[in-house]
Amino acid sequence: MERGLLIDGKAIAAQIRQELKSETDRLIQNGVQPGLAVILVGRDSASETYVRGKVRACAEVGIHSEQIRMPEETSEDELLDQIRKLNRDSSIHGILVQLPLPEHISPNRVISEIDPDKDVDGFHPINAGRLATGLDSFLPCTPHGILQLLKRTGVQVAGKHAVVVGRSNIVGKPVSLLLQRENATVTMCHSRTEHLQAHTRQADILIAAVGKRHVITKDDVKPGAVVIDVGMNRNEQGKLAGDVDFEEVRPLASHITPVPGGVGPMTIAMLLYNTCLAAEASGDQNL
Numbered sequence: 001m002e003r004g005l006l007i008d009g010k011a012i013a014a015q016i017r018q019e020l021k022s023e024t025d026r027l028i029q030n031g032v033q034p035g036l037a038v039i040l041v042g043r044d045s046a047s048e049t050y051v052r053g054k055v056r057a058c059a060e061v062g063i064h065s066e067q068i069r070m071p072e073e074t075s076e077d078e079l080l081d082q083i084r085k086l087n088r089d090s091s092i093h094g095i096l097v098q099l100p101l102p103e104h105i106s107p108n109r110v111i112s113e114i115d116p117d118k119d120v121d122g123f124h125p126i127n128a129g130r131l132a133t134g135l136d137s138f139l140p141c142t143p144h145g146i147l148q149l150l151k152r153t154g155v156q157v158a159g160k161h162a163v164v165v166g167r168s169n170i171v172g173k174p175v176s177l178l179l180q181r182e183n184a185t186v187t188m189c190h191s192r193t194e195h196l197q198a199h200t201r202q203a204d205i206l207i208a209a210v211g212k213r214h215v216i217t218k219d220d221v222k223p224g225a226v227v228i229d230v231g232m233n234r235n236e237q238g239k240l241a242g243d244v245d246f247e248e249v250r251p252l253a254s255h256i257t258p259v260p261g262g263v264g265p266m267t268i269a270m271l272l273y274n275t276c277l278a279a280e281a282s283g284d285q286n287l
């Protein structure tokens with residue numbers, strides 16, 4: 001049996017960006033250049049790095065991008081006004097408000113103000129509800145990226161037992177819905193789960209989306225499991241570490257994603273994918 005194979009998210013994301021470049025060329029020939037607006041409120045060094053990555057990836061693929069920086073003291077109303085303006089802007093097909101937002105702004109109110117047809121994060125309750133009920137929707141980027149990693153690596157999902165650790169709206173909940181849609185049997189675990197290890201050791205596919213460095217060790221993993229690490233934990237020196245203790249888990253996993261170079265680059269690739277999808281749909285309405 002194969003052990004310790006690396007799932008190269010960086011390479012798979014580059015492949016997807018190349019595919020999207022052709023899609024963008026085709027859209028531009030039809031008179032629509034996909035456009036993405038990224039709103040960043042306040043100064044957060046991790047957020048600034050991520051936003052730079054998104055803007056760079058857009059340029060590579062031929063997507064028009066606008067970075068809108070608003071000061072930390074921006075009021076919720078000012079942010080909502082900015083979103084309404086972008087909702088009306090026909091050159092913008094996707095709107096992303098970088099999270100986390102400053103304490104005084106409600107992320108739920110902000111997300112709900114985005115036109116669901118421009119909600120390329122897939123965070124709007126309409127899109128979350130559409131995913132939950134099996135309707136077409138923008139898929140949240142990280143869960144969709146995880147699914148693409150599994151598919152493009154040839155990992156069988158149907159009939160397998162997937163265990164998701166973490167229940168956030170951004171990763172845990174939607175990835176479990178997506179895996180169920182792909183006919184996996186899904187167990188969701190979280191901070192209040194008793195006997196966590198008894199659950200994770202059953203996983204054929206283990207998704208770690210906890211947000212704590214190295215909480216998944218070799219004792220939590222069944223030999224031969226596929227391990228997907230969604231963790232983005234930075235230590236005091238600013239070095240990235242996943243939720244999985246990669247060095248000790250790799251030898252017993254069949255496949256494993258590294259951090260960095262695993263899920264992160266896929267999140268950005270699927271954001272570009274959603275932006276192209278939104279641009280394409282906007283063209284339909286203009287026919």
Ligand SMILES: Nc1nc(=O)c2c([nH]1)NC[C@@H]1CN(c3ccc(C(=O)N[C@@H](CCC(=O)O)C(=O)O)cc3)C=[N+]21
Pocket residue numbers: 049050053096097098099100121141232240259260261262263264265266267268
């Ligand atoms: N509205 C919103 N949508 C998001 O999609 C969103 C967000 N807010 N807030 C923050 C998180 C985080 N996120 C990442 C995207 C790419 C990498 C990524 O490319 N990481 C590289 C490493 C980058 C580095 O070294 O810092 C990698 O894993 O290889 C990481 C994290 C998107 N997020």
